[in-house]
Amino acid sequence: MRTESQLRGSTSVVGVAEAGLGEVGPDVSALQIAGEASLEAIADAGLKPSDIDAVFCHSAFFTFPATTLSEYLGLQPRYVDTTATGGSSFVAHLRHATAAINAGMAEVALIAYGSNQRSHSGGLATSGANLVPSYEAPFGPRLPVSGYALAAARHMHEFGTTRKDFAEIAVAARKWAKLHPHAFTRDDLAIDDVLGARMVSTPLSVRDCCLVTDGAGAVVVTTTERARDLQQAIVPILSVAEAARHMNISTTPDLTTTAAAESGPRAFELAGLKPSDVDVVEVYDAFTINTLLFLEDLGFCAKGEGGSFVADGGIAPGGRLPVNTNGGGLSYTHPGMYGIFLIVEAVRQLRGEAGDRQVADAHVGLVHGNGGVLSSQVTALLGDASTL
Template sequence: MSDVFPRGGTAIAGLATYGVGEAPGHTSMELTAKAGLMALDDAGLTLADVDALYVCQPTDFFAGLSLAQYLGIRPRYTDNNRTGGSAFMSHVASAALALEAGYIDCALIAYGSNQRTSGGKLQIKITNDQWDAPYEPLYPLSHYALAAARHMHVFGTTREELASVALAARAWAQTNPEAFARGPLTMEDCLSARMISTPISKADCCLVTDGAAAIVMTRMDRAKDCAKVPVPVLGSAAAAWWNSVSQAEDLTMTGARESGARAMEMAGVKPADFDTVQLYDAFTINTILFLEDLGFCAKGEGGPFVASGAIAPGGSLPVNTNGGGLSYCHPGMYGLFAIIEAARQIRGEAANQLEDVNLALAHGNGGTLSSQATVVLGSMATL
């Protein structure tokens, strides 16, 4: 598998986040463009260097065209892959392959949303799925509640274990100045939170925020001449198993089992090698499912694993070290923020900087556990 992906042939040369939390007076496109310009400046590059745009906006189905127009550039290639929060991990894979082939020279991957200040909500009425719509689920919340309920039934997972995910995320966020939710949070707060779709309560749900993020990717030979030390892309893979959760063969298993295994094979690494893991935690059950499916603990042991404190500050596997979607930010789609936190840890620039980070994983989720995508990033020492 490693021979089909350019392991270390491309790198993240620049990155930026902007407007995290609340950014009143900004449109989603303004936020996206600002983050993109900041990422280019971080790399020591300019808009003139960009010949490919990868973007997925919350409401603009022609976002690739819109961003090119807004920035005043004429890229050779645009990609507007809409798989939800996993889209950006897939963008990394597509950009790496296009860069390696010489099809493009510099890719800007960007996202931004003013979901919070524009009055958006996490829940929407489902209208495009004939199998789920008749039951009027809270989309996407009820679908994740279904997976959580099944995990509880099969493996004995408890609400306390789900709450442990939220508590770990908040503990990381409390020491991250950029995180939106930094206040105290207790087990009792989680267990007494308003139930929304059993067994998922308000405390199990991600934030609704504004925010933008962007990364710049180029070939390694060029990245070495950029302003910051490159973050090599060692592997990236995606898996799409369904759209409607009603089509899932096993509600306790996700496509992360496939995307993670392939990405790690490309990179030539295994779960035990990682220094930190950044997971798409739209709901607390996500973290448990993905830790299991990516191989960081056995299937069914995710609950006890997170309850042990393993993913919290001081634990054996630092997870979502920025606070994640549960406490850092969640402006509609979180995937690109997970990639940036992984890259920041490798560059030594994270708010909650860990020691000697050479290998980091970022995992994205889209739809209702429908699309999974995984990126493996390394330091220059891993090449």
């Protein structure tokens, strides 16, 4: 039986696609665009739908997600997984697919997501009533943003971080988005625009918050051995690590340190890499505080130094570290859960297919998914053929 470290590079991403980005309108379902992205990703890999024997899917817009998507596409998988950890689910699915493939339970896995949250009911949707009593509700938080605002306020209190530091993150994301022809928001954005924007939950303004869009994404994973015979350059999965510390933000032991401080080091150890080896970073940026916390917790800078790290365009095009190179959830797209799009962008960067936003000599990409209110953290390291 192989250890997890021995799974390094045993599987690869061989196909990626997106569909329905932006606003699809009231007559287009989440399942439809998830299906479109899935078929495009399968074609991108040079495979046929009949090659898929495992389906991984999570959605708030259709029940039994993996089974429903399989039926819609005419698939009959022998392995399905609907692991639901919010926006981090799809990064976790990379790990679960790798495990299933190495156990001989599947050979080709489809990971997919679709949401029409912008077009559906004015952008409001739910996967059902909360059946667990909430001890936060009596205080009237505007969740999830108020939970992230607590973390931002505490970081400012402990480390002297400023709203301008958060604004740097929003502006950097917009600069990357301006290089992407399909980004939802591409107009100019300055520091003062973020600072002067409508406050949503102090200290986060509307420009510190992610977009509300429609969109779908899909990823195809198979053995690296088989991947070498397919049409795309291989993108090996070097490691994936998961960690969870709380569900409700009121129970977190530390507002300024997330479980990424656990998933990140484990992922680096499994891959035999360190933060300085990473060429491109894709982190879940539902709010500007996310990016700052994850850069610290993943080891790109020390705790409390995130503000200085992102200052003066530190993570913008031409900065010290390329972060969220498609514009992220802040400016590219954010259809409820963003994790699948992190993977898609990292793969395109590692294949050298990112056009004007392409990072030179990108060999190692880090993908970090977040779910809930800083609840679930999943870190993956992807590479190109040189990393094997």
